[in-house]
Amino acid sequence: MPHVTGRHFLQIPGPSPVPDRVLRAMSQQVIDHRGPEFADLGLNALAAIKSIFKTQQDVIIYPSSGTGAWEAALANVLREGDRVLMYETGHFATLWKKMAEKLGIQAEFIGGDWRSGVDPAVIEEHLRKDSGHQIKAVCVVHNETSTGSTSPIAEVRRAIDNAGHPALLMVDTISGLGSVDFRFDEWGVDVAVSGSQKGLMLPPGISFNAVSRKALDAAAQGGTRRSYWDWKEMLDITGKGYFPYTPATNMLYGLVDAVAMIHEEGLENVFARHQRHAAATRAAVRAWDLEVLCQQQGHESGVLTAVLMPEGHSADAFRKAALKNYNISLGSGLSKVADKVFRIGHLGDINDLTLIGALSGVELALSKAGVPHSKGGVAVAMEHLLNTPSPGIDA
Template sequence: MSQQNPVFIPGPTNVPDRLRRVMDMQTLDHRAPDFADTFQPVLAGVKRVLKADSAEVMLFPASGTGGWEAAISNTLSPGDKVLVARYGMFSHRWIDLCQRHGLDVQVIDVEWGDGAPIEQYAEALKADTRHEIKAVLICHNETATGVVSDIAGLRKALDDAGHPALLFVDGVSSIASMDFRFDEWGVDVAIAGSQKGFMLYTGMAILAVSQKALKAAETARLPRTFLDFGDMLTANAKGSFPYTPPQQLIFGLGESIKMLEEEGLDNVFARHHRIAEGVRRAVKAWGLQICAKRPELYSDSVTAIHVPEGFDATALINHAYGAYGVSYGVGLGEVAGKVFRIGHLGSMTDVMALTGISTIEMAMHELGYPIQLGAGTAAAQAYYSETRGDVRAMAA
């Protein structure tokens, strides 16, 4: 029975029954001419969600990490310099991937819990008068710390410096849950995953790629085969794939986009903000601290929460799982054992969120945390009750 409980990890997220039914399908011939009738509208739908009319969309059988690799291997050459800030485990892992590919990685180290340092990016770009930096990398939503960063601000820094570097954005835990504006922000490659805001199973990296990035791919010399943009676009133009596609996920993605657009993207984003704010109210009532250092950095898809001195966050989430069969996110890297994470993205309602809040509250109480049992749940309940009319207004 515990498997029926929702998960509160920041991905993979809960899969709605509607999407599970669509993906429960018999094998189809992906070389048949009618495959394009399903496939090509899905690509168009992804463009709408990312607000990426000018981009080419590609779907690779991979997780978000495969999306990172596709971005750099198709557009860069050995020894190219890239600029990136490290402020959480996922920005750190992207740095590691770039280094393993033989790139010259200029790293701006930032205290975990802070966001991407736009001013330091700007200084580095202005100092690079020879334009040796070929790409700038940023995590829109750093999943390890629950921190959202300013993509528009980074685009302004590039423009103010008159710098031609490509802008790559990891939107894996933000896209389809938080507003993302590919064209407006001048993004060159945006990376998402099927298992987060799109509410599907893991297994598909979703990329939007600008015409500028495609032009760079013509001369890029890093090796790629399975993740080759050219092979993918050539096949996609015929409504096909260069190899066997993840059909169930493609069908699921089409239905996911329908669900998002039926709700309305602005309503999807407002729902995530409301649910996240309820979680934040609970944290305040517990007397605990959010990992993100300032309210403007608070993520609407995941909240990372510091445990009090002398307590082990990993022991807490293990207890919650063992006692109640409910999963929460572990602390990673520099915050391992120091924070636990409540994921509230994708298929999530206020009622589901209350389940997660009350369960972790019971687990903390049982482990002797200095909290008042019921305080966080009551704070979230009060907020959700007070704002229930906002949901009715959105649905009207």
């Protein structure tokens, strides 16, 4: 392979680029995970991640991908034959539903068009019909990475409460956590699932379950047979800073530093930065006369923007041209929107200049690949950034 000069633009919606500071933290020597030094690291890591979930309740850290944390969430509170209500917001909601079915859980799937987040009124309607309270949990995706739509989790909680239903609220915030607002305690979430490689700016490798007291009670009374994923086995020892099996020590070093970076910027400033960059990106897409996949106003993601290709043009061919000519990686379309959509990630440790560089790469690649579009999207994005305050910088 020939050497490619310059910085590679990793603009997929996760894994996001890892800051040098976090890489340096992770480069520390491995320590004894049964010794006193590790206990301090474990407790610091657990306290750090609780602050991002905005919870005082228990958070469990697994050496796994987010898929493992999905399984842990389901296995601890649900048993074979249990019914759950799920909502089709996109590819990852569909995968979570397929996993539930593999575990013997009966998933009622509310159909969606992949162009918006969850409609809480539809969830409330379904729960009101369940007078016998057979549905044990409502499972929704906070930020659907495949489509660029974010769901109103607080409104979903109100829908469950308005229906007078005891179902647990289970939320996948794998790509949302640390990028868009999430409030575990305030929003009454019972189980939240997340991973390290998105807004937390870490490599893939650790995942999380935040769990409410209600969820812990449900786990104590049932769930499926489990060992590695068992919350109780973890919580019996993590309160002292240790893990029941070998932890991902160097990922924990990175987690502590990544969360410190987030708080140095200010968590609310992080959320505002993501929303501002998302708005600039959507302005560029529309100036190119292309279509943003998410149609529901207020549901547009701060994490990524999914862009529909013009009819007859391949998103994968465009992405290939972008990588070959401009050294920029863009997210692919998944399952129902495969080869129809490309995704621009604008999450993690980026600033205005990073975003404009990425959008310039997209605009250049549109021309190089022969994709019909109007010129000037980058200029429109620049104008948006110039005219909107930069969180934490502009007073």
